[in-house]
Amino acid sequence: MLLEKKNVVVYGAGGAVGRAVARGFADEGARVFLTGRNRDNVEAVAKEIADAGGTAERAVVDALDEKSVxxxxxxxxxxxxxxxxxxxxxxxxxxxLQGIPFTDLPVDNFMRPITTYARAHFVTAKSAARHMIPQRSGVILMHTPEPARVSLPLVGGMSVGWAAMEALNRALSAEWAQHGVRSICLRTTGLVETPTVEVVYGLHSAAMGIPRDQFTAMVTSMTHRKRPTALAELVSVAVFLASDQASAMTGTVANLTGGIIVD
Structure with a gap:
């Protein structure tokens, strides 16, 4: 198993991405520490992992609150x-926050994703690194969708917030990789299997005055594969990047956009 004897903490474990990746970590032998603000959601993920034979602890933690983390x-x-x-x-x-032209978007709504994502990722990475640096090993992982790099309309401050995450990822590596702590971002298309992206595509299709299926097909056609990133694909790569097999990778973005972004 790729993550046997590894201790992994997942913030936002009650969401679709956190849940899927946490289960992938557990399936590869990790002891997973699940956190989130909704106790019931985190409990449900812990039960799924335990029922599958994995090991999971759970706690209510606010990733925006440094003391809590x-x-x-x-x-x-x-x-x-x-x-x-x-x-x-x-x-x-x-x-x-999305599906609204910049000219109609309140300043506070523009700033919310920028400050929320930057704060939460800095708090959790900083707190983890304080333990990882003395042990001379560790991995910081984060996830962004393609508007972190591609200019798309009606995304509001989300694209700026996601771009800030990728910049933070590079900065963390510049300081910590010399101490054995790697930092890597996974960038995907919108994950259409998740409830959040279903809402997002609904907002955008409504703003454009087209059916949601038509909007989804339009976005999908932008990829080389003519299909979006699957949640299972994100999980597989996250497991690999968290493992020692990816020891040379740090300060980079794993591009899982299927060709929307070509590096």
């Missing part, structure tokens, strides 16, 4: 002895 990691270290991987999969509702 540091206290949880302190308890994790006291119990498990070390932290090997930190994956932040938090998300925010797109309602009121």
């Amino acid at each position: 540091t206290e949880h990691l302190g308890a994790l270290i006291a119990d498990a002895g070390r932290i090997d991987v930190s994956f932040n999969a938090i998300g925010i509702s797109p309602r009121g």
